[in-house]
Each structure stands twice: as C-alpha cells, then as structure tokens.
Amino acid sequence: MQSIPRSEFYAGVKATLPLIVGAIPFGIIFGTLAETSGLSAWGAMAMSVFVYAGSSQFIALGLLAAGAALPIIILTTFVVNLRHLLYAANLVPKTGHLPLRWRVMMAFGLTDETFAAVSNRFLRESSHSTAHWFYLGSFLAMYGNWILCTFIGIVLGGLFPDMTDWGLDFAMSVTFIGMVVPYLTNRPMWGAVLVAGAMAVATAFMPHKLGLIVAALCGIAVGLSLSLRQSQRTKTLQEAE
C-alpha cells in the first residue's frame, strides 16, 4: 500500500469509530436475541456476514419471532433498504471512474454509518481520487465490528440483557449531529434539514422505516425548490443590471 491510500484508509477507520461505538450495542443485542427469535447461532452469524444490514436484521428477527412467512420477511428487507438507493445515487457520480470490484465493495458496504462518514469526507475535501480507500477503511471497520459484536452477543447470550440502558445508542445521534451541522451554510440546506426532521417525526408511525424515506424526500424537495428560487432571483437581478 502506498502512503496516501494508507492514510486515507486509516482516516476512514478513524471517522467511523464513533459510529462503531453506537453500533456495538445493536450488534450484541442482535446476537443475543437471535436464538429466542427462532434464528440459530449459525444463522445469526451468516446474516451478519452476508446481509450486513442492521435495521433489516432486527426487523427480520421480529418477523421471525412473530411467525411471518419467508417472502414477507424478504419483501420487508427490500423496503427497509430502499433508502440505500438515495445513498448510492449520491455516491455514484463520485465513483463512476472506479473498476467494478471497487463498486461491488462500496455497494456491499453501504450502511447509514459509512455513508455518513464518506459524504462528510467529500464535504471536507474536494479531491475524490483516493476517496475509495477512505470508503474501504470505513467499511472494514464497520463490518468487522458488526461481525465481532454479533459473535459476542451470541456467546454472551443473556448475560447483559440491559445493554440498551447504557445509552450508547446516543453515540450515533451525536455523531450524525456533528456531521449535519457543516452542511448548514445556506437557506436551502436549513429548509431541507428542518422539513426532513419535522416530517420524520410526523411519519414515524409508518411501518418498515418508510417514514424515513418520505421525510428525506420531502426535505430534499424543499431544499431543491428553495435553491432553484434563489438562483432564479439572482438571475433576474443580474438581468436587471
């Protein structure tokens, strides 16, 4: 590894560490809950290794425990993961030049956390040429932690049933807050964020995290229309001069 890819790789790992802290309880709880929900230890491990999608895995456990049919679980997984289309659409223009094997890695490793870390990297640094190493670092740190935590959860079983009370879930919220604030440099961004946040609460009743997609789309629509109005106004002003 040359030194620039290496430092990008470690920067990716480092940027993802606080998000990993937030994911630890979820990985452990997933492993702990698997057996009682009717998924074998091997099944739980295989799910973390091959599916690698936290919220879908939890919902699958819930549906398994409720005795849902296999197609229902798979369809639900599909719906829950639709937000990844938005992520991929955002990343694709910056990754089109990469060979297919890199894009396969990026697609497999696309999680809320890695997307957050990588888009923050794009916000801070405009150079894209070595950003895929940053992505790899973020992905491997997140993936390794997820598998390890699932394993720990399975092994420890019910030793720590009160992990949820430790408050480590707040680590994800606080990290995301720190990542959103640098975007808030103009009115369209403020509009997008305020609407997305309000709509997320208003649509929280929707099943399968659908509200998340609805809220994000509303925020994006408001941000886009505000910025179009703004650029139109500056155009009219320029024409008036």
Added chain:
Amino acid sequence: MQEVYLILGMFLVTFGVRFVLFAVAGRAHFPVWLNHALGFVPPAVLTAIIVPAVLMPEGEIWFSWRNPWLLAGACAFVIALVRKDLMTTIVAGMFIFMLLRFVVGL
C-alpha cells in the same frame, strides 16, 4: 434449510438495492436538477434519523427538558455550530448525555 433461503433472499434484495446504481455508474447521466437534489441527500437523511432518535427515544414524542436525548442533542447541536469540530461535538455530547442520565439521573 429454511434459514439458508431466508439469508439468501435477504442478501439478494439488500445487495441488489445497494448495487443497482453502482453497476451502471459511468453510463448513467443524471439531469442537472437531479444532481443538485442529490446534494441534499446526506443532511436530509441524517436529520430524518436524528430527530426521531432524540425526540422520541422510547417510541413516543417526549418534548421536555427532562428528556436527556433531546437535551444532550440540543447541546451537541449548539456545540457543533460554535466549534465546527466533529470530535469535540461527539465527546462533549456523549459527556453531557452520560452526565444527564447517570449523574443527574434524568
């Protein structure tokens, strides 16, 4: 055997959704307005995750200064606006949250 099909199915739909746009990368050209709209994706999605997490940490809307998630989240937001440094925001935010929950006992 049922589990093998379950995991295979979940893998296919998860990876499929994540990969479809990466697969056509380079050949897909988005119109200008769409490229513009995609710039709003990270802050919009992240905010849509954060707000319910701090405003309804236990499933119901809990709009009160006694809600440690909301209070610490608001503090972290102000810190991020003032300091503009991610690590400071995370460390200070977690510290305030732990303080509120386990020392103040909210």
